[in-house]
Amino acid sequence: MNKILDAYRKNTPASAAAQARAERSVPGGNSRGAAYWTPHPLTIKRAMHATVVDVDGREYIDVVNNYTSLAHSHAYPPIVEAVTKQVGGGTAWTANNVWQAELAETLIERIPSAQGARFTNSGSEAGILALTIARAITGRNKVLMAKYGYHGILMEYEAGSFPGLMPHGENATYIGIYNDAESFEQILAEHGSEIAAVVLEPVMGAGGVLAATSEFLNRVQAAANAAGALFILDEVITFRLSEGGAQALYDIEPDLTMLGKVIGGGFPVGAVVGKHEHMQVFDPAAAKVVHSGTFCGNPVTMAAGAVSVRELTAERIARMDALAARLCNGLATHASNLRLPLSIRREGSLLNILFAAEEPQEAAQRREDAEAMHLFFLAALNHGLLMAPRGLICLSTVMDEALIDTVVQRAAAAMEDVAEELAGEG
Ligand SMILES: Cc1ncc(COP(=O)(O)O)c(C=O)c1O
Structure with a gap:
């Protein structure tokens, strides 16, 4: 029994239907491999500021910003x-x-x-x-x-x-x-x-x-x-x-x-x-x-x-970097409290979560954590957080401390779900 997966399916029936429809005409349902995940990706109908809304009407804080391409989030x-x-x-x-x-x-x-x-x-x-x-x-x-x-x-x-x-x-x-x-x-x-x-x-x-x-x-x-x-x-x-x-x-x-x-x-x-x-x-x-x-x-x-x-000025870049450091610390603290084997790499406003107790030196090693990462990714979606399936997070200039603290809270709730699921498996 996979509670995280079940919850995701229950939360997103309209996305499942939209994906099934798309797959009949677009092989894989989408022309973008990096925006696919199992059991089905979300279908988004609207995006404003740091929020995206899916076809089920659920809202997510978008912390991947179209794989880093949005410096100022949506509809700036x-x-x-x-x-x-x-x-x-x-x-x-x-x-x-x-x-x-x-x-x-x-x-x-x-x-x-x-x-x-x-x-x-x-x-x-x-x-x-x-x-x-x-x-x-x-x-x-x-x-x-x-x-x-x-x-x-x-x-x-x-x-x-x-x-x-x-x-x-x-x-x-x-x-x-x-x-x-x-x-x-x-x-x-x-x-x-x-x-x-x-x-x-x-x-x-x-x-x-x-x-x-x-x-x-x-x-x-x-x-x-x-x-x-x-x-x-x-x-x-x-x-x-x-x-x-x-x-x-x-x-x-x-x-x-x-x-x-x-x-x-x-x-x-x-x-x-x-x-x-x-x-x-x-x-x-x-x-x-x-x-x-x-x-x-x-x-x-x-x-x-x-x-x-x-509008991507040195001052705003420095502010994003400080917010990313705040996010990084928040995530690390919760992971450590839950004894989750999780480490985070950060460069400026870019972060990558890795399910490994020690930060892997070889880029290749990130692939070994695929199963735990996928659980965390789905759990984060269940709690209203959209990151990249491989754990990439990227901030924008419109974010502030309050939003980052909400992101940390939601990620912490997702980590608790993952810890429970992994304990169940063990
Ligand atoms: C470092 C790097 N180079 C090139 C590309 C390709 O860019 P595009 O997806 O716009 O074709 C990407 C895309 O993620 C990238 O991360």
Whole structure:
């Protein structure tokens, strides 16, 4: 008897029905694997501020913010205003708009290594574009990434994200071990002449919020450049960590940076930013890289993104970080009182809950806790808390102490349910 699962089913009959209907026409019910969970995902009908409401009419505090893409939670009034104005004036046309330069200028102002920006419709596309640039510049084909790194759905990257599961990109992908500079140096020494780019996240997102050491990033960048490969930093998630992204905190300047998520203000987005010497591949006269897309740099996304980034100030980032520390302490205290084997990794406003007594050093180990994590995830939903199924939590600028304390209370109630369930099993 699984009380948590039973309660979830009882709470969400309309979501179950909506999912069953969707599965008849959309394989899996949804075009987004990361938003699927068993027995069925919620179907949400409305989202405002830090709350989402499902089709059963139940309310949840949203502490995942669309996998980190919402810096200011849902329907943030300044973004709603900018977007509404833009939608009323048209959503896309075959010519330029003024918003694109505005967003690019803000990114260039903030990110030390950015002298130019090109926009895409997703972080995955940014990853594809960054690799295309590196291939055009180096005349090489392969990529070197970290095991369990995540850079989107390009098959070359999937070979590293899901080793063993999706080997179809393996012929073009070398895989090093995160935070083990030597493993990267060795591959570059042996195969450097085939490698167009080394791609790394400064903090692994899908890998469970695991931060790189400064030494690791510096050594890998030096080895990549010495081998004639480009060093690409994937800041799709980590740009939110400071006004200039994680690279400003680490004091590094990659050749190219992938962006996404918060720079779109809640709309589909991605970008590659970099130095002039690399970005000049887009010079239409030279035509070294031809880059286009029907919705790339569209005025709605660019308007939302310009507001989102402008309002993500150093002061508000610091406040989010303090709230995340408060949340982290609250969760840890309750877990310890209940003797739950739970640890939390935190970097700024990003947290990842792990069901392991000791914080695992290898990103891979997070997968061993899948069953307990799933129980906790469903129990949290039962108590009105939406996080990512894998335990990722991400705060926003509109949250405050009172809301965080409510989150802690709800998470504590979920932990009690999990402790009871695990004791029952034992
Ligand atoms: C680090 C990182 N890179 C790239 C991506 C891909 O971005 P998108 O989902 O917008 O394609 C993600 C998405 O979660 C990500 O976390």
